[in-house]
Amino acid sequence: MANEEQQQSWATQGVDWVDNAAIFEAVLAPFAEPVIQAADIRPGVRVLDIGCGSGTLLERSAALGATPVGVDISQPMVDAARRRVPEATVVLGDAQIMDLGGPVFDRVISRFGVMFFDDPVAAFINIRRAAAPGARLAFVCWREGDNPMFSVGVDMLAAQLESPPAAADPTEPGPLAFGNAERVRTILADAGWADVELAAFDGVCNFSIDGSDGVEERLTMILSNRTGQQARTELPVRLGEDGWAAVVDKLRDELRRHRVDGVLKFPGHTWVVTATNPG
Numbered sequence: 236m237a238n239e240e241q242q243q244s245w246a247t248q249g250v251d252w253v254d255n256a257a258i259f260e261a262v263l264a265p266f267a268e269p270v271i272q273a274a275d276i277r278p279g280v281r282v283l284d285i286g287c288g289s290g291t292l293l294e295r296s297a298a299l300g301a302t303p304v305g306v307d308i309s310q311p312m313v314d315a316a317r318r319r320v321p322e323a324t325v326v327l328g329d330a331q332i333m334d335l336g337g338p339v340f341d342r343v344i345s346r347f348g349v350m351f352f353d354d355p356v357a358a359f360i361n362i363r364r365a366a367a368p369g370a371r372l373a374f375v376c377w378r379e380g381d382n383p384m385f386s387v388g389v390d391m392l393a394a395q396l397e398s399p400p401a402a403a404d405p406t407e408p409g410p411l412a413f414g415n416a417e418r419v420r421t422i423l424a425d426a427g428w429a430d431v432e433l434a435a436f437d438g439v440c441n442f443s444i445d446g447s448d449g450v451e452e453r454l455t456m457i458l459s460n461r462t463g464q465q466a467r468t469e470l471p472v473r474l475g476e477d478g479w480a481a482v483v484d485k486l487r488d489e490l491r492r493h494r495v496d497g498v499l500k501f502p503g504h505t506w507v508v509t510a511t512n513p514g
């Protein structure tokens with residue numbers, strides 16, 4: 236089955252994401268508007284959001300008078316998006332292989348939802364089938380190079396594990412799979428998209444919520460990612476509850492050291508990618 240590993244991973248990560256929605260929403264907020272702007276979302280357009288998660292872009296598109304449809308492989312995410320944006324249609328499935336309908340969509344958008352396909356060319360061919368001739372594609376993805384989102388605190392926790400997750404391979408499905416501009420251009424061109432452009436966009440990932448210093452919020456995010464989930468399973472058993480608590484306290488100290496002006500925040504380096512469906 237296509238994307239089986241990602242499906243399992245997002246079934247679990249989706250639960251943590253929805254439980255901690257306020258944190259993910261706040262930290263990723265700066266990356267929504269660049270997609271909306273690049274896609275030129277306006278009243279009446281039919282919008283397809285790939286990997287829509289809990290529905291941020293669906294909500295924004297609906298507020299702008301568009302007709303949004305979301306697709307996501309994770310049931311908890313789909314449930315959350317349906318609750319949050321009742322006026323949107325949200326379907327559960329794998330955007331790489333499922334029939335997305337069409338060709339009807341005027342806009343195809345995504346915020347960090349297109350990097351997880353095991354066959355990205357096949358996925359973008361399938362997505363293009365749902366797009367109307369001349370439709371605009373706009374998505375944001377993490378850019379290659381130093382991205383503190385994947386290192387601050389994560390490296391320290393990984394060092395405590397006997398077999399930490401392997402460093403992300405930028406050609407394998409995962410958050411960094413679309414980091415290389417040439418790779419993105421090639422995938423989209425091979426999938427038949429035209430006018431492919433990438434613009435660097437740097438937002439600030441700010442973990443402070445309601446005046447907090449952001450340390451607990453960053454800790455929560457780390458513990459819900461791949462390394463964090465492994466640590467939560469492995470370390471309390473190997474080190475005992477006190478040993479695990481000590482590791483978490485050390486992690487807090489490390490995160491406090493990264494505060495800037497009393498708040499944990501760092502840059503998020505991304506690409507905003509646009510293309511058109513030649514029809």
Ligand SMILES: C[S@@+](CC[C@H](N)C(=O)[O-])C[C@H]1O[C@@H](n2cnc3c(N)ncnc32)[C@H](O)[C@@H]1O
Nearest residue numbers: 245286287288307308309329330346347348351
């Ligand atoms: C990093 S999250 C982003 C969620 C949302 N776009 C946001 O910005 O809040 C990535 C999302 O892509 C979804 N996803 C991963 N692989 C997918 C696939 N093959 N088809 C559809 N959705 C997928 C995940 O379930 C997850 O909700």
